Amino acid sequence: MPSAVKEKPLPARRNSQYNKKLSSILKAASEIIARHGFEGASIRQVAAKAGIGLSGIYYYFKSKDELLFAIQENTFSTLAESLEKRLEAVSTARERLKAVLDNHFHFFLNNMDDLKVCVHEIESLSGKYYKDILKIRRKYFGLVRNIVAENISSPAEFNDDLVSLYLFGSLNWIYMWYDPRRNPDMGVLSDQLLEIFLHGIKAT
Amino acid sequence: MPSAVKEKPLPARRNSQYNKKLSSILKAASEIIARHGFEGASIRQVAAKAGIGLSGIYYYFKSKDELLFAIQENTFSTLAESLEKRLEAVSTARERLKAVLDNHFHFFLNNMDDLKVCVHEIESLSGKYYKDILKIRRKYFGLVRNIVAENISSPAEFNDDLVSLYLFGSLNWIYMWYDPRRNPDMGVLSDQLLEIFLHGIKAT
DNA sequence: CGATAATTAGAACGAACGTTCGATAAACTT
DNA sequence: AAGTTTATCGAACGTTCGTTCTAATTATCG
Incomplete structure (x- = not known):
């Protein structure tokens, strides 16, 4: 019994x-x-x-590790949820990519510490905590990668995986330098970065 | 006396x-x-x-801090020196920007740990150590920013400072994902990223 | 009110940390 | 060979860390 x-x-x-x-x-x-x-x-x-x-x-x-896990899970879930909501309102490939950038920039502005912890302390997690966060990240990454793929005109030249990683690099680096008192609004940054990734700095 | x-x-x-x-x-x-x-x-x-x-x-x-400082100074000086050598051999704006990317990618491949420490542990330095490293970084950043500026066709639309920061983001993020066994050679990545920043993923 | 659960506070643990010190060995100089 | 610098080692110091335990306090509710 x-x-x-x-x-x-x-x-x-x-x-x-x-x-x-x-x-x-x-x-x-x-x-x-x-x-x-x-x-x-x-x-x-x-x-x-x-x-x-x-x-x-x-x-x-129950531990310091769980505390870090909770921050990352909470933050990343909110970020993904916020993106999905933005995507409901748009239709074209360009608008969808724009939504990704807008979401990331604005979320960052309102949660600077949280996002910095997520970007900077991924590898501080281990075991189950690490795996669970990785799963959330992978889901978010896949979502963005598909949207990036829609915007690639020559798939033979550009692989959606790599392009997405370049893009995440630009996005995840902003916590190192962005200062709301010195830099343009997030909306401007979002427009600029979208234009760069779509048409480059050499386009007219 | x-x-x-x-x-x-x-x-x-x-x-x-x-x-x-x-x-x-x-x-x-x-x-x-x-x-x-x-x-x-x-x-x-x-x-x-x-x-x-x-x-x-x-x-x-003399201390753990000095050890971190030595790593960063050594690495960053070598990176900057290596770039200046590459720049002597080229002349056009595009070639110069290509040299920046090639230099960064290849240096990374041969010094993954060093570059990761430089990117990830800037803020672990303090006081004079921090200031000295910042000075080296600023010099390197200025060099790259000028090369970026040469490649911008519409300065009214794109500010060389911000574009350089986006670019550094893409470059400094690679240590998070690059795996030589799964990903293309650094030469391919360098070509791709240059093309994206110059003409975007939507160009023909 | 009285009982039961939810929440906080304080003290203490062993472990690991950066750093220092004095003794010791190895290498070089004269 | 003697003397002096250069390099290494082991032991120890004081501090801080994450975590635990027990007791006390506060809230909840029949």
Whole structure:
């Protein structure tokens, strides 16, 4: 007879206080990790910024790794979801690629720390955490790659995989230099980069 | 009277053994830091890989920070020097931009760990180390930006600063995905990326 | 109110870190 | 061969880290 372990019913976590605190920890962790890197960030710093005790963190997350995983999963899911919503409103190949760029640029502007952590700390994950995030990334990448493919006029010359990787490079690098006070609006950047990838800087 | 401190004459470091060991430490450090990140890499790991005792590292470098600085300075100086040599052999704007891409791709292929450390661990430096590396990077960036500017046909539409940053994004991202066993030769990538930035994926 | 669960706080753990120090060996100079 | 520099080593220091444990507090609800 299987031991009749009493099933612990998931606590009613509609409790808004719980989710508020959880979100504030995620936000604090993003800031600290974005500034110091994952290995350089300490749970103590995160706890202090979130206004909680050190051990309090472990009530919400079972380890530092899980905390990083939660940031990346949360951020990447939101990014993908946001893109799919944008794609519903457009039809042409160019518009769809434009939606990819707009989505990425605007999401970045509103979630700089989160996106930096996602771009910069992929390899800080390991085991199941790494695999699960990789799966999400792959799905997002495939979505973008198909849209890139629609926009390639000579598939013999340009492979959609590689072109997508070049594009992701340009997109993922912006956290290294973009400063809203010195640089143009994200809309301008999005237009420019789209035009470059479609027609280059030599086109009329 | 100023105290007549005996000037320690720099030891004759033409000694090839010394430089051999120093290089092997730099190489080991690049590998470890590329794999674990700067904060995650330990001096003990570097020492083990270099075949030296833990404290032996401190005979060659005065701190972990200086070790990272040495890697970045060494790598970036070599990269810039290599580019200037390539530029002597070409004349047209297109050829000059091609030289930038060729240089970056081939240097990357032969120094993957070094370049990854340079791209990924800029912000792990601080103080004077950070400023000195920034100066080298700025010089290199300026060189590339001028070459990019030569290739822009409508300066009103495309700003050489931003285009260069997009380009650096594509270049600096390759360490995240390039696998010599699965991907085309660097020469192919260089040709492709040049064509994209000049004429786009929609050109004939 | 009283009981049960949800949440926080404080102290402590062992492990690993960067760095230092003094002793020691090897290499070079005279 | 003696003396001096160059290079290596092992042990140790103080600090910080991620994590755990137990006790205390707060909220929830019959």
